[in-house]
Amino acid sequence: MTRFRALALLPLMAVLSGCNLVVMSPSGDVASQQANLITISTLLMLLIIIPVMVLTVLFAWRYRQSNSTAQYDPDWDHSTQLELVIWAAPLLIIICLGALTWMATHLLDPYRPLDRIAAGRPVPADTKMLDVNVVALDWKWLFIYPEYGIATVNEVAAPVDRPIRFNITSSTVMNSFYIPALAGQIYAMAGMETKLHAVINEPGSYKGFSANYSGAGFSHMRFTFHGLAADGFDKWVADIKAGGGKLDRDGYLQLERPSENEPVRRYGAVDSGLFKAIVGMCVEPGKMCMHDMMAIDAKGGLGLAGIDNVMPLMHDKLSRRGTAVLGPAPVYVAGICSTEELTGRAVESSLGVLNAPADESPISGAGLPRSSITPISAPASAFGPRLTANP
Known part of the structure; x- marks a missing residue:
């Protein structure tokens, strides 16, 4: 396959000999399979393109005006054999391309x-997948390792030959997470979580970046991916933990603010629920998470009583949090109660908290005491009368 790939791309390599063709010579198995797909698709299309180009030149030369020996047949209009070749060849190529694309x-x-x-090396049965949570910020990248409780900015690493699962989201606008040597690009979108499975097969340092324009600092939105041996990765994690520092929600809100050319940062500890809150767009204190809001809506909503359940934004963040020059100040839906201590049925607590009797939990069958429901701590003046667990 490597020989065919080199032959197919020989003209392009001659023109771009000074460029790094990492897409066609990657170090990760997924990206390598994608490169093979590009190569095979190119060769299949060349099966019809090259003959057409050759025949174009041949016909122009053979039937030139000065060639008096060429047969002149002004009444010719059909050839069954020629029609079969003209239609069958492209049809077969399209069928092959379609089957190849469908499988890939x-x-x-x-x-x-x-x-x-x-190739030829299945994932060992005892191999544990490495989870990396990715957050696209303006204009930098945040990486969280939930297994190790660490986080980094503009730097990510993984052991060689260990499957990786990237869980990707964005704090604001859409970006594109792309490490050409590892795998194809996947979009990062606010309020959503996309995934990418990949593996690195060769140790080294590789470039990653956003492939989707996202504002003034887009061109500096780059990071380094390190492919390390198993012991090298363990040392990298240990060094980060030894360096100290913790990324909590307040720290994230500061990090989230737009900035350019950010240096590599490392955090030896990270809030365990931070990534979930980022996806739910509820990092700010007292803000209702999207999954809670959608679950409440699915149960019929809170009715007229929920109309005033809004809270002014706590700080400005350019266009996302806005600066109200005209009209009312930007607001968001405030959480009815804190659900950090609740599990499984947190949304039902939000629905039942306003009407549940004082002596029983609003979560039927959950076995949770009333004391586990904590009122929000935002001032009452922010959004009208304080909403509490015990009205």
Whole structure:
């Protein structure tokens, strides 16, 4: 396959000999399979393109005006054999391309867990997948390792030959997470979580960036991906933990503010619920998470009583949090109660908290005491009468 790929791309390589063709010579198995798909698709299309180009020149030369030996047949209008060749050849190529694309679409689905770490090397049964939570910020990248309780900015690492699952989101506008040597690009969108499964097969440092324009600092939105041996990765994690520092929600709100050319930052500890709050767009204190809001809406909503359940934004963040020059100040829906201590049925507590009797939990069958429901701590003047667990 490597020989065919080199032959197919020889003209392009001659023109771009000074460029780094990492897309066609990657170090990760997923990106390598994608490169093979590009190569095979190119070769299949060249099967019809090259003959057409050759025949164009041949016909122009053979039937030139000065060639008196060429047969002149002004009444010719049809050839069954020629029609079969003209239509059959492209049809067969399209069928092959379609079958190849269909199979690759499923085999290289970014949401599909890997079943191999390289050609002929299936994933060992005892291999534990590495989870990396990715947050696209303005204009930098935040990486959270939930297994190790650490976080980094503009730097990410993974052991060689260990499957990786990237859980990707964005704090504001849409970005595109892309490490050419590892796998294809996947979009990062606010309030949503996309996934990418990949593996790195060769140690080294590789470039990553956003491939989707997202504002003034977009061109500096780059990071480094380190492929490390197992012991090298363990040392990298240990160094980060030893360096100290913790990324909590207040720290994230400061980090989230737009900035350019950010240096690498490392955090030896991270709030365990931070990534979930980022996806739910509820990092700010007292703000209702999207999944809670959608669950309440699915149960019929809070009716007229919920209309005033809004709270002014706590600080400005350019266009996202806005600066109201005209009209009312920007607001968001405030949480009815804190659900950090609740599990499983947190939304039902939000629905039942206003009407539940004082001596029983609003969560039927959850076995949670009334004391586990904490009123929000925002001032009453922010959004009208204080909403509490015990009205």
